[in-house]
Amino acid sequence: MIRFENVTKRFGAKTVLDDVSYEIEKGETFVIVGRSGAGKSVSLRHMIRLLTPDAGRIWVDGECISEAGGAELERILGRFGVLFQSAALLQWLNVEDNVCLPLRQKTNLPEDEIRARAAEKLALVGLEGAEQKMPADISGGMRKRVGLARAIVTRPEIILYDEPTSGLDPVISRQIDLLIDDLRRHLGVTSVVVTHDLYSALHIGTRVAMLHEGKFVVCAPPEEFIASRHPVVRDFLQAQGIAGLQDVRKAFGK
């Protein structure tokens, strides 16, 4: 569904993505992990054209988003929902208006239907009753969930999550992970998650890819990823105290 074809990206002298090629299948949850500054978010930003590659192309269902412009780009972007690391809520709009924003601005739906759809998505993320609160008055976890409600209110086919659990306490983090998993199971969306939380990655991912020095050193289902002998993966697993999938299941109470 999303295909990176020999993508290279440099910032000054630093090569962040080095001739990277991979494909994300429809309906899967593809998790990109790696150390800070490894280029995880850069990779994600290429998918929605917030960055363009220095070399190579990015395809979304056969359409080249890295070279699209105007109405074509708008149409491709319309298939995406994005949860930003900071949630990126507009501070002068309340929770409900933030969630309604894409529908109000990009559709001609009647106001009643817009509000009904926003209420449905807010209920899905467990935020009934918070409609009138302002972003500044709610916690980081709530902001992320509002951001998620806004990302899914347009019923996108692909949802991108940039560090969905960073800065959250473990309980809220696990709630967000379960929510991401539920969205894939119930709505059938394709998800791409960028995180450095391996518990989260191994729980929600159908494939987990480790980005290191501009290249994917391992890209495999969780069972194979955890069994990888690659030193970077071993270091990462060890640093987070994961010996096997049973540790991940335990963390999620299974």
Place this chain on the structure above:
Amino acid sequence: MITREPQIFDPPPNVFASAGRGIILACQGTGQALLMLLGAAAQTPHLFSRKNRDDVMRQLYLVGIKSLGVVSVVALFTGMILALQVGLELRRYGQENNIGTLVCVSMLREMGPFMTGLVIAASVGSAIAAQMGTMTVAEEIAALDVMSISPLRYLMMPRLVALAVMMPLLTVYTNLLGIFGGAIVGATQLGISLEAYFDNAFRYAENKDLYVGLFKAFLFGLIIVTVACYQGFTATEGAVGVGRATRRTVIVSFLLILVVGYFVTRMFYQ
């Protein structure tokens, strides 16, 4: 899309390369700011659409009504200072009765739009730059881009309309208060009756003086909103970048108001 890739350059090898790069970047920035202005202006047909109406009204209120206090004080004292300085000089020649003309013509042609421009650049322009800059570094602009909601239509166009409409209106208000301030000084400190002051004030003022002043105010409005939005949308490096965008907005707006004001005056009064 407004969201831009980070620009990273190698350190310049010498001062000439540094200056050259600065000039090229300034030209690029000017071009991009003008394209933004055109892009936002092209969205004005959507002014009264359901999607933009509320934002336009909110911006008209913020620019017009919320600026009235500071504009009033500045306008009144500008007229009073003008009348006092000119009146004291003219008194030496027994011509203090002519301060009405001088205050009125100065306010209509130059001081009205100029002082309004400075006040609005410092208050509204800096606020726009800070808001847009904060939205940029907090990825809110990127979020709008990804939702295919044009920041030019959703954010810049309402502010453009507000400043283009309110700057001339505030300038009329500044002119009236400035002339009134001159009358107060004339009556209380220079011994000129209000009748004589106002008779003198409007005898030599022409419609052209008013129109040129309002044209300047309109241009100043476009300058302020363009500079503020450009600086905000291109802010980087978190809070430091927002502060830099705000400072640059005020400085560049002030300079452009001065320079453009001079050339408009020259164009109409040769």
